[in-house]
Amino acid sequence: MEIGLVGLGKMGGNMRERLRRAGHTVVGYDRNPEVSDVESLAAMVDKLPSPAVVWVMVPAGDPTRSTIGELKELLAEGDLVVDGGNSKYTDDALNAASLAEKGIGFVDCGVSGGVWGLENGYALMYGGSEQDAAKVMPAFEALKPADTPDGLVHCGPKPGAGHFAKMVHNGIEYAMMQAYAEGWELLDKTEMVENVPEVFASWRTGTVVRSWLLDLLVDQLRADEHLDAIKGYADDSGEGRWTVEAAIEHAVPMPAISASLFARFVSRQEDDHAMKAISAMRNGFGGHAIKKD
Numbered sequence: 001m002e003i004g005l006v007g008l009g010k011m012g013g014n015m016r017e018r019l020r021r022a023g024h025t026v027v028g029y030d031r032n033p034e035v036s037d038v039e040s041l042a043a044m045v046d047k048l049p050s051p052a053v054v055w056v057m058v059p060a061g062d063p064t065r066s067t068i069g070e071l072k073e074l075l076a077e078g079d080l081v082v083d084g085g086n087s088k089y090t091d092d093a094l095n096a097a098s099l100a101e102k103g104i105g106f107v108d109c110g111v112s113g114g115v116w117g118l119e120n121g122y123a124l125m126y127g128g129s130e131q132d133a134a135k136v137m138p139a140f141e142a143l144k145p146a147d148t149p150d151g152l153v154h155c156g157p158k159p160g161a162g163h164f165a166k167m168v169h170n171g172i173e174y175a176m177m178q179a180y181a182e183g184w185e186l187l188d189k190t191e192m193v194e195n196v197p198e199v200f201a202s203w204r205t206g207t208v209v210r211s212w213l214l215d216l217l218v219d220q221l222r223a224d225e226h227l228d229a230i231k232g233y234a235d236d237s238g239e240g241r242w243t244v245e246a247a248i249e250h251a252v253p254m255p256a257i258s259a260s261l262f263a264r265f266v267s268r269q270e271d272d273h274a275m276k277a278i279s280a281m282r283n284g285f286g287g288h289a290i291k292k293d
């Protein structure tokens, strides 16, 4: 098929390559002229046959909203926009409704696979109508992992169903990473066990905690046993917060994922502010020593 692809960063650039390797024609647009195939969004749309299919792969929030707004002006009835970024699921209903005013279809698609997706394929979770999804199906088939029936799922007709599924995936990702990290801290800080990287490596086969995240951690620990080169600071780009927000909205207990989100917030503090108050109270009721700077 012929497809427009907006956003040619780490994810979009590799997806363009994987689509091309599968024989599809991709017209890629990026604000960075060094990677872009065309000079503008309008030039990209001009090169596409009708009905045009455009896959948006830009950061969530304003960049995605404004790109979809511009595409609404450029596209026509029967065309399709796919949002493959990590958009908040609540944005999808708004984007779908806005595009529908011109008869333009919309599919939201959670994409997972990171920088390894070029070779391994991407897990794709999509929401929207089957009729709209049919227009982008050849690209879905090329992007998903080969030789498996898994990796491509229709999460439902509601706009946002795909991004909701991807959001929960990322929430689980937070908690899994936190669990590995806490286990590693205990092993690394005590002297009970020698050769901690190889202990982690021994868990990669046969055990119930084997996973790709574990594989990635083993690679890092083998290169830098105590992770001395890495500061203990972790950012977040929204997915964990939205997962916890949705859990609160639906009164779903989420102790592990919410704790892993808050652990990231703790990592951003130079000093633990709340612990100042704990220390002050301990000192007050028990005369316990206060540590000063």
Ligand SMILES: O=C(CO)[C@H](O)[C@H](O)COP(=O)(O)O
Pocket (backbone or CB within 6 Å): 086, 111, 112, 113, 114, 170, 173, 235, 236, 237, 238, 239, 240
């Ligand atoms: O979708 C992903 C992995 O599945 C992204 O890497 C995601 O952005 C990671 O989330 P965060 O930046 O909040 O850790």
